[in-house]
Amino acid sequence: MRLLEYQAKELFKKYGINVPNSLLINNVEELEGAKNLGFPLVLKAQLPVGGRGKSGAIVKVKNESELKQAYLTLRNKTIQGLKVDKILAESFFNHTSEFYVSYFENRSDRCFSIIATAAGGIEVEEVKEKFVSNFGLEGPSDEQLNQAASYLGFNGVLKDRCVSLMKKLYKVFDESEAELVEINPLAVSEGDFAALDAKIILDDNALFRRPELKPYLPEDVSVEEAEKFGFNFVPLDGDVAVVGNGAGLVLATLDMVSSIGLSPACFLDLGGGASPERVQSALEFLSTSLPNMKILFINVFGGITNSVSVAQGFLEAKGRGFLNKPFFLRLSGAGEIEARELLRKNGINSFIDIEDALKALKEYGKR
Amino acid sequence: MSYTLLRSWLSGEKSAKGAKVLVQGITGRYGRLHTELMMSYGTNIVAGVTPGKGGESVNGVPVYNTCKEAVSKHGVDASIVFVPAQNYLNAVREAFEAGIELVVGITERVPVRDTIRSIHIAKQYHGDIIGPNTPGLIMPNDIKIGIMPVQPFLQGDTLVLSRSGTLTYEISNYLRKAGIGIYAALGIGGDPIISTNFIEVLEMARENNRIKLVVLIGEIGGDAEERVAEYIKQIDSRKKMVAYVAGRSAPKEKRMGHAGAIIMGNVGTVESKEKALNDAGVPVAKMPWEVAELAKKML
Numbered sequence: 001m002r003l004l005e006y007q008a009k010e011l012f013k014k015y016g017i018n019v020p021n022s023l024l025i026n027n028v029e030e031l032e033g034a035k036n037l038g039f040p041l042v043l044k045a046q047l048p049v050g051g052r053g054k055s056g057a058i059v060k061v062k063n064e065s066e067l068k069q070a071y072l073t074l075r076n077k078t079i080q081g082l083k084v085d086k087i088l089a090e091s092f093f094n095h096t097s098e099f100y101v102s103y104f105e106n107r108s109d110r111c112f113s114i115i116a117t118a119a120g121g122i123e124v125e126e127v128k129e130k131f132v133s134n135f136g137l138e139g140p141s142d143e144q145l146n147q148a149a150s151y152l153g154f155n156g157v158l159k160d161r162c163v164s165l166m167k168k169l170y171k172v173f174d175e176s177e178a179e180l181v182e183i184n185p186l187a188v189s190e191g192d193f194a195a196l197d198a199k200i201i202l203d204d205n206a207l208f209r210r211p212e213l214k215p216y217l218p219e220d221v222s223v224e225e226a227e228k229f230g231f232n233f234v235p236l237d238g239d240v241a242v243v244g245n246g247a248g249l250v251l252a253t254l255d256m257v258s259s260i261g262l263s264p265a266c267f268l269d270l271g272g273g274a275s276p277e278r279v280q281s282a283l284e285f286l287s288t289s290l291p292n293m294k295i296l297f298i299n300v301f302g303g304i305t306n307s308v309s310v311a312q313g314f315l316e317a318k319g320r321g322f323l324n325k326p327f328f329l330r331l332s333g334a335g336e337i338e339a340r341e342l343l344r345k346n347g348i349n350s351f352i353d354i355e356d357a358l359k360a361l362k363e364y365g366k367r
Numbered sequence: 368m369s370y371t372l373l374r375s376w377l378s379g380e381k382s383a384k385g386a387k388v389l390v391q392g393i394t395g396r397y398g399r400l401h402t403e404l405m406m407s408y409g410t411n412i413v414a415g416v417t418p419g420k421g422g423e424s425v426n427g428v429p430v431y432n433t434c435k436e437a438v439s440k441h442g443v444d445a446s447i448v449f450v451p452a453q454n455y456l457n458a459v460r461e462a463f464e465a466g467i468e469l470v471v472g473i474t475e476r477v478p479v480r481d482t483i484r485s486i487h488i489a490k491q492y493h494g495d496i497i498g499p500n501t502p503g504l505i506m507p508n509d510i511k512i513g514i515m516p517v518q519p520f521l522q523g524d525t526l527v528l529s530r531s532g533t534l535t536y537e538i539s540n541y542l543r544k545a546g547i548g549i550y551a552a553l554g555i556g557g558d559p560i561i562s563t564n565f566i567e568v569l570e571m572a573r574e575n576n577r578i579k580l581v582v583l584i585g586e587i588g589g590d591a592e593e594r595v596a597e598y599i600k601q602i603d604s605r606k607k608m609v610a611y612v613a614g615r616s617a618p619k620e621k622r623m624g625h626a627g628a629i630i631m632g633n634v635g636t637v638e639s640k641e642k643a644l645n646d647a648g649v650p651v652a653k654m655p656w657e658v659a660e661l662a663k664k665m666l
Contacts (some may be wrong), residue, residue, distance in 0.1 A: 002620070048620075049620070050620070050632070105479055105559060105560060107559045107560055107588075107589040107590070107591075107627070108589065108590055108591070108594060110483060110486060110560050111483065123632060124632075125632045125633050125634065136483070136487075137480065137483060137484065137487075177478060177479075177480060179479065179559070203478055203479050203480070204476075204622075204626070205452060205476040205477060205478045205479070205626065206478035206479070206480065208452075208453065209453075209478075232624045234621055234622070234623060234624075236618065244533070245533055246531060246532045246533025246534065246536075246624075247531055247532075247533075247557060247623065247624025247625045247628065248529070248530065248531020248532060248533060248534030248535070248557075248584070248586060248613055248624075248625070249531070249533035249534045249537055250623075250624060251531075251534075251586060251587070251613040251614045251617065251623050251624060251628065252534055252537075252611075252613040252654075252655055254614075254616050254617065254623075255613060255614065255615045255616045255654075256654065257616075258615070258616035259615075259616075259653070259654070264616065267623055267624065269624045272514070272532070273397075273400075301533050301536055301537045301540070302516070303515060303516025303518075303519075303533065303536050304400075304514060304516060332540075333516065333518065333519075333536070333540070334516055334518070354537075354655075354656070355656060
């Protein structure tokens with residue numbers, strides 16, 4: 001789960017990491033309070049995406065007379081497919097140079113790493129000159145952090161302050177069980193450091209033992225709803241709802257649907273061993289919570305999941321009126337003959353081969 | 368250096384048939400179901416463990432409170448873990464402390480830091496962990512320590528390595544239809560950090576001449592497939608391999624079902640993996656069914 005900037009900064013503040021003064025603006029009425037921050041200030045759309053500067057999600061406001069208009073313009077924007085909602089008003093932090101510091105879980109080396117570079121403010125993957133050092137669960141050593149601070153070109157008091165900041169940042173990383181914490185840019189001005197942006201990605205699987213992080217979790221109603229049922233659900237922009245059993249198979253099915261020029265409306269993994277009730281509630285959930293769905297494409301490879309259970313759940317959903325969109329159903333593997341017979345008796349066509357189901361979808365999509 | 372149990376199986380030095388297997392979390396719904404299914408495949412399940420349920424039995428298999436008891440009564444080679452994520456680390460620790468050499472972690476949603484801790488424990492005891500978040504391991508006709516359906520897996524000479532479950536079944540089924548059998552199919556796990564990775568498995572199987580082909584089933588996220596490509600180029604260029612990588616159409620920065628299936632910035636795209644594999648001479652199928660066609664050409 002990726003935290004929004006203002007949430008990550010709240011966490012930073014708790015750990016004593018300096019961030020510019022700011023105020024979260026939920027609506028135009030709350031804008032009044034932003035004036036106390038002084039001018040110039042920056043308005044920053046709170047969206048969980050990268051490259052906000054380039055996509056116009058961050059606006060500098062020079063004086064009070066520009067504030068309201070700047071807010072309203074930003075508020076009405078859609079950036080990288082997401083509607084702007086919350087906006088952070090932040091004091092402009094005058095600074096001389098920008099840096100980058102992050103801790104992340106290193107998948108390849110199965111440990112953690114620190115990255116530091118003097119090229120702050122840009123995408124770190126594009127930076128060739130950077131300090132990277134690995135460490136384990138015990139955290140980075142003082143020597144590693146001193147090396148990182150020296151690499152950034154600091155010495156004397158500034159180096160000590162930089163090391164101290166990196167220690168605090170590690171504490172955030174460790175105690176919130178994050179996959180990533182990142183300050184980009186980290187600004188320096190007359191001996192002061194400030195985190196101008198903040199990015200934290202939490203390990204969702206560790207949240208059960210981090211109750212203090214609950215208030216930070218972004219609300220996504222449809223995703224929460226799906227979690228209650230135990231589905232793995234990712235809403236997408238297109239119009240073909242893609243459902244299947246097993247994450248890899250559903251992911252491959254998204255690729256198949258995209259390869260014939262159609263666009264997926266969601267990723268929904270029923271999980272292993274789905275019962276008829278589970279299948280039925282998945283279809284109910286889609287019909288009520290996914291307004292952009294125009295076609296339903298179901299790909300089930302039976303194994304631990306029995307095709308008959310899928311067929312039963314499917315018929316149940318149909319009986320209750322949750323199948324009000326054109327659908328294509330592929331059932332293969334365990335129980336396929338019985339399942340297809342059951343569907344056929346109820347006037348429903350299904351496919352054994354995924355290639356045939358895809359062909360039929362393509363034909364329909366052309367219309 | 369002595370071989371680990373997993374390595375001796377994959378290198379062909381030792382048969383896995385009849386190996387003694389323990390089920391941790393045997394009294395849960397999945398534990399029970401899969402104990403029965405593994406036994407009907409012929410896996411030698413000798414005992415189960417659920418703390419507090421010692422003295423019960425599941426499908427005729429005796430249940431103990433601790434791994435230590437189970438091991439002292441039966442002698443155990445490998446363990447399969449179905450316990451909830453909160454108990455995963457303790458279960459793995461207990462298994463290795465009791466002297467078990469191989470742990471297959473079916474458990475989903477294990478915190479990354481617990482996985483890292485469990486990897487340290489495995490190293491300490493010179494054991495192996497497959498997973499977590501894996502469908503497990505099947506060596507057709509010899510052993511199944513996992514949750515996969517058995518129909519798609521015909522015995523043969525192909526090693527299937529994968530980051531996902533059902534996609535492995537689907538592709539193995541296409542292989543079966545094409546008359547291509549399987550030496551072993553192993554899911555390394557769908558998490559960002561996993562215990563035994565592709566390269567380690569390939570290394571274990573390197574000297575096994577019975578393996579004629581490797582089918583690699585990857586997905587978006589991380590650089591595991593790129594590293595395999597590097598391994599093929601640098602270390603084992605004789606190995607014939609075909610691949611499929613899922614997630615060509617996935618959006619960035621969204622977790623697609625598996626915790627590890629996420630594109631971060633420019634890292635973890637299908638394009639990058641496909642290019643690296645192609646550069647190493649590994650053809651990459653665009654669709655799952657094309658894997659079998661490519662495999663036929665290779666053999």
